[in-house]
Structure formats: structure tokens, C-alpha cells
Amino acid sequence: MKAIKADLLDFPKQPQWGETADSEARWRPAHWLLLDDKGRIAAIQQHDPPEGVTREDHTGRLLLPGFIDTHVHSPQLPVMASYGTELLDWLNTYTFPSETAWQDEAVAQHGTALFLDALLAHGTTAAVVFPTVHKTSAEALFAEATRRGMRVIGGKVLMDRHAPDGLRDDVRGAERDCRDLIERWHGQGRNAYAVTVRFAPTSTPEQLAMAGALCKADPTLYMQTHVAENRDEVRWVAELFPAARSYLDVYARAGLLHERSVLAHGIWLDAEDRARLYASGAHVAHCPTSNLFLGSGLFDWRATSPAAVSMATDVGGGTSLSMVRTLAAAYTVQALQGQRLTAWSALHTTTRGAAEALHLQHEIGALEPGLMADFCLWDWSVGPVDAQRQRRAQSLHEKVFAWMTLADERHLAATWVAGTPRYTRRTA
Ligand SMILES: [Zn+2]
Numbered sequence: 001m002k003a004i005k006a007d008l009l010d011f012p013k014q015p016q017w018g019e020t021a022d023s024e025a026r027w028r029p030a031h032w033l034l035l036d037d038k039g040r041i042a043a044i045q046q047h048d049p050p051e052g053v054t055r056e057d058h059t060g061r062l063l064l065p066g067f068i069d070t071h072v073h074s075p076q077l078p079v080m081a082s083y084g085t086e087l088l089d090w091l092n093t094y095t096f097p098s099e100t101a102w103q104d105e106a107v108a109q110h111g112t113a114l115f116l117d118a119l120l121a122h123g124t125t126a127a128v129v130f131p132t133v134h135k136t137s138a139e140a141l142f143a144e145a146t147r148r149g150m151r152v153i154g155g156k157v158l159m160d161r162h163a164p165d166g167l168r169d170d171v172r173g174a175e176r177d178c179r180d181l182i183e184r185w186h187g188q189g190r191n192a193y194a195v196t197v198r199f200a201p202t203s204t205p206e207q208l209a210m211a212g213a214l215c216k217a218d219p220t221l222y223m224q225t226h227v228a229e230n231r232d233e234v235r236w237v238a239e240l241f242p243a244a245r246s247y248l249d250v251y252a253r254a255g256l257l258h259e260r261s262v263l264a265h266g267i268w269l270d271a272e273d274r275a276r277l278y279a280s281g282a283h284v285a286h287c288p289t290s291n292l293f294l295g296s297g298l299f300d301w302r303a304t305s306p307a308a309v310s311m312a313t314d315v316g317g318g319t320s321l322s323m324v325r326t327l328a329a330a331y332t333v334q335a336l337q338g339q340r341l342t343a344w345s346a347l348h349t350t351t352r353g354a355a356e357a358l359h360l361q362h363e364i365g366a367l368e369p370g371l372m373a374d375f376c377l378w379d380w381s382v383g384p385v386d387a388q389r390q391r392r393a394q395s396l397h398e399k400v401f402a403w404m405t406l407a408d409e410r411h412l413a414a415t416w417v418a419g420t421p422r423y424t425r426r427t428a
Contacts, residue, residue, distance in 0.1 A: 001042065002035045002419065003049040004056045006063035006377060009400070010367045011352045015344035017302070020397040024344040026367075027396055030059050035373045039149065039418030043369055058377050061413060062403070064347070065365055066125025066374035067323040068354035069313050071224070071264040071285035073130045074115040074141060074154075075099050075108075076316030087230040087294055087317075095316065100166045102132040105140075112140040116148055120423040122321040122409045125374040125416075126151035126354075126364050128224055128262050128285070128312075130196060133157045133167050135177040142185040149418040151190040151364055151374070153222050153262075156181060158195070158211055159202035171207045178214055186221065190363075190418075194222035194262070199229075200237050200250045212255025222260040222358075225251065228273075229265035230296045248273040257282050260359065264314060265290075266304060267297040278307040283357040286349075287314035288329035298333050301341070310354040311346070323350050324407045331405065343401040373419040378403075379411045 008028040015024035032049055036042040049055065075098065082094040102108040112131070119127055129152055131137035138156040145152040156177050160169050169177070178195065186193035195211045197203055203211070215223055228234055228247045237247045244250045248269060251257050259281030266284035269277070277284070286299050286309050294317050301309055312318075313326050320326065327346040334341040355365025363372050380399070381387035386406045393399035403411075415423035 001037065001049075002054045002056075004033045004035070004058060004063070005030060006033070006058040006061045008033065008044065008063050008367050009347070010065050011344065011348035012366060012368070014353065015342060015348050017345060018340055018342060019344070020342050020395070022396045024342070025396065025400075033063065033367065033373070033375070035419040039373055039420065041367065041369050041371050041373050044367060058413070062378040062380060063367070064123075064376055064378060065351040065367055066376055066415065066417065067123050067350045068310070068358070068364065069119065069124045069127040069321075069323060070262055070310040070354050070358070071287055071312030072127055072315050072318075072321070074112055075102050075132050075137065077111070077115060077118065079316040081319060082316070085294075087233055087296060088236070090294060090317065096164050096167055099132045100164065102137050103134050103166055105136045108132070108134065108137045108140045109144070112137070112144045116144050116150060117423075118321055119150075120148065120415045120417070121412070122323065123376040123378070123412045123415055124321065124323060125376070127153070128194065128222070128358070129154040130157055130198070130224065133159050133163075133169055135181065138181050138185075142188075142191045145191060146189050148422055149190065149420060151360070151372070153192045153194050153224070153358070155194040155196035155224070157198050158207055159198045160204050160207045162202050171204070171210050174207065175210050175214070182218070182221065192222055194224045195256070197223070197225040197256065199226040199233070200247065201233070201240055205241075205254075208250070208254035208256065215258060216255050219258070219260070222262065223256050223258065224262045225256065225264070227251065227263045227266055228268040229291075230294070231268060234268050246270065246273050248276060252276060252280070262310070262358070264312060265296065265299070267291060267299050269304070271303075274304055274307060277304070283308035283310055285310050285312040286330065287312045287318055288333045289319045289326055290314035290317035291333065292329060293317065293319050298336055300337065301334060302339060308353065308357040309349060310357045311350045320408070322409050324404060324411070328405045343397055343404050346404060347400070374417050376415045377413040378407065379413055382410050
């Protein structure tokens with residue numbers, strides 16, 4: 001048994017929108033987190049653990065549940081911060097050529113290891129991931145995540161049209177690959193399979209129908225895709241699928257809209273789409289740094305809820321793997337629409353909220369006995385500027401909000417996955 005002492009913060013219930021009262025958060029300063037030998041949280045207590053328990057005292061550091069990034073692309077680290085394009089140009093100019101390299105198994109394996117270690121070095125312990133169209137890229141994701149004990153959801157990307165040579169599959173070959181991957185990896189350890197449609201334009205109606213049939217045959221499978229990110233994209237989908245009422249309707253008709261569907265972006269949806277989204281139990285992965293960087297638009301959080309909303313970096317469209325930087329951008333996106341995102345809503349969305357949206361609240365997202373010991377230790381400040389800001393904070397919300405807005409991966413001291421330290425900052 002091991003025990004870690006720190007200032008514990010988590011969110012057992014959904015905070016009220018706009019409410020900054022301390023009662024919206026669960027704040028347990030100078031508490032011990034006791035870990036069992038199976039990588040789970042055994043207990044949380046104020047009094048000292050019994051003799052013989054290995055102890056680490058991090059009093060004065062913030063301990064949060066590991067972050068959950070619900071939409072991120074493992075092969076896209078090399079195309080982050082690419083200049084001068086919007087979504088469709090960005091895909092053709094930067095992303096597709098880069099993803100083609102992952103047909104080489106060694107490139108995919110090396111790139112995946114780099115990607116997962118980078119997630120850990122940013123405080124993210126669970127992720128919903130797009131690899132590439134190549135089967136080996138999904139194999140690499142599951143194998144490398146297993147090696148690190150991480151919770152991942154992912155699947156081979158489906159795309160059988162409107163993509164360059166080396167980056168297209170076909171319906172029958174893709175189905176075979178999916179079935180094989182599902183059998184080998186879905187529900188194995190902390191891996192789950194997501195039927196992964198890149199987006200409607202790169203799959204034929206036949207491939208979308210195949211993807212929907214896979215979901216129907218096994219309701220424990222996830223589904224991930226992009227929807228209504230950019231206006232040119234929405235117009236293109238309307239041309240390609242003239243019978244569909246909307247972009248979202250393309251997925252609904254194919255059987256791809258269900259309670260395990262993770263839809264990235266969801267900016268250009270109308271009221272009927274949003275009602276349908278809610279009724280289906282699907283949720284939106286909001287990607288603020290990507291939406292700002294690519295100029296895609298401003299996500300209307302208030303109009304989209306009560307459908308669930310989770311938070312995502314969308315690297316490489318997104319500009320940072322840091323969920324903390326992502327939350328600061330999410331605040332900005334709401335501020336531009338006259339809304340105020342509290343630190344409580346923001347942090348809930350990246351932890352317990354995402355876990356609930358993914359039906360994984362029994363495993364991740366909070367600091368409770370029985371859940372996996374996936375957590376991170378953060379410094380409140382790393383220099384005189386944010387230290388001064390912290391000293392001025394009057395309330396807990398002010399302190400946490402200032403931290404959320406000013407912090408980044410430099411503030412991360414350590415990341416633990418399943419009770420094991422998987423990242424430790426080199427310098428104190
Ligand atoms: Zn994406």
C-alpha cells in the first residue's frame with residue numbers, strides 16, 4: 001500500500017453553470033490518498049496512514065484526477081502549428097501527407113510512444129484517440145497504452161474516398177480490420193474500441209452503413225467522428241448527402257448516433273440537431289484551441305447542453321496537448337459569446353463530466369475509493385508572476401481559476417496511472 005498527501009480537488013456532481021461558490025467543488029486540503037496494490041484508490045483520509053505504508057507528502061500541491069482528452073489525433077504532433085489554412089485545406093496540405101507515413105509500422109509505433117508519453121507529460125491519463133487509416137496504427141495505440149496502463153478508446157480510421165493514395169481503405173477490407181481489432185483489443189485491459197469514421201466526406205455511404213452495422217452488432221463499442229466543424233465542410237456534406245436533413249443526420253441515418261458516440265466540434269448545429277443529439281445520448285467533444293486556431297467558429301455550449309459536453313485538445317488542429325491551456329481557451333470561447341465558464345464547470349468537464357459522458361465513471365474522473373488511481377500533482381505556481389497572483393486570491397474559486405488560466409504543463413510535478421508514477425518532472 002502507498003499513500004500520497006496533497007490538496008485534493010474533484011467534482012462528484014455537475015457544477016451549476018456560472019456558479020463560483022466553493023460548495024460546487026469537493027476540496028480536501030492536506031488529505032491522504034491511499035492506493036491499493038491493484039492500482040485503485042483504497043481510501044481518502046485526513047489522519048495519517050498506518051505504519052508500514054510508503055508515504056509521499058506533497059502538502060501544498062494540487063492533486064486532481066487525471067485529465068480525459070476526448071478527441072485527439074496520435075499521428076498529428078508533427079503538423080501542430082501549421083500556418084495559414086482552414087480545415088479542408090489544412091487536411092490536404094499538412095495532415096494527410098503526414099498521416100501517410102504511418103503505413104510504416106515502425107513509424108507508427110515510435111510516433112504512438114512519443115504521443116502517449118506526451119499526454120502523460122501534460123497530465124492526461126485517458127484519451128479518445130484517432131490514429132490513422134492503417135490497422136497497425138490502432139495496434140500500436142492499444143499496445144503502447146497497455147504498456148503504460150492508460151485508459152484509451154480508439155480505432156482504425158475509416159476513409160474510403162476523398163483522401164490521397166496510401167490513406168484510403170475499402171469497405172470490405174476495413175470491416176475485416178475492424179472486426180479483427182475489436183476481437184483482439186475491445187475490453188482487453190483498459191482498451192476500448194471506437195468505430196472511427198474520420199468525417200462524412202471521406203466515407204462512402206456504403207462504408208458509413210458498414211460502420212453503423214458494427215455499432216448495432218455490439219452496443220458496447222464506441223463511435224467517434226467529427227461533425228459541423230467548419231462552414232465549408234458543412235456545405236460539402238450537404239452536397240455529398242443531399243437526402244440528409246443535416247450533417248448530423250448523415251450519421252443518424254447510418255446508425256452512428258448513439259450513447260457511446262463522441263462527436264468532435266459540433267459548432268454549426270441547429271436546434272433540431274441539438275435536440276437529436278441529446279435524445280441519442282451522444283456527446284460533443286469541444287475543442288477550443290483547434291476551433292480558434294483554424295478559425296472554425298465559436299462553440300455554443302449553452303445551446304448544446306443539456307447534451308453532454310466534454311473537453312478535447314484536437315491536436316494537431318489544436319495548439320497544445322495541455323488540458324489546462326485548453327480550458328483557458330474554452331473560457332475565451334465562451335467570453336466571446338457573453339458567457340462565463342467557471343473553473344468548476346471547466347475542470348468537471350475534463351474529469352468526472354467526461355467520465356460520465358463515456359460511461360466510465362466507475363473507473364476514472366474522480367478521487368473516490370474503488371476508482372483507478374489515475375491522478376496528477378500540480379504546482380500552484382512556477383514563477384514570481386503567478387505566485388503573486390496566487391497570493392492575491394481571496395476565494396478557492398479565484399485561486400483555481402487563476403491557476404487554470406495561467407498554468408500549463410510546466411506546473412505538472414507528476415502523473416500517476418493505475419497507482420504507478422508514469423511521469424515525473426525532472427526539476428523541482
Ligand atoms: Zn479532430
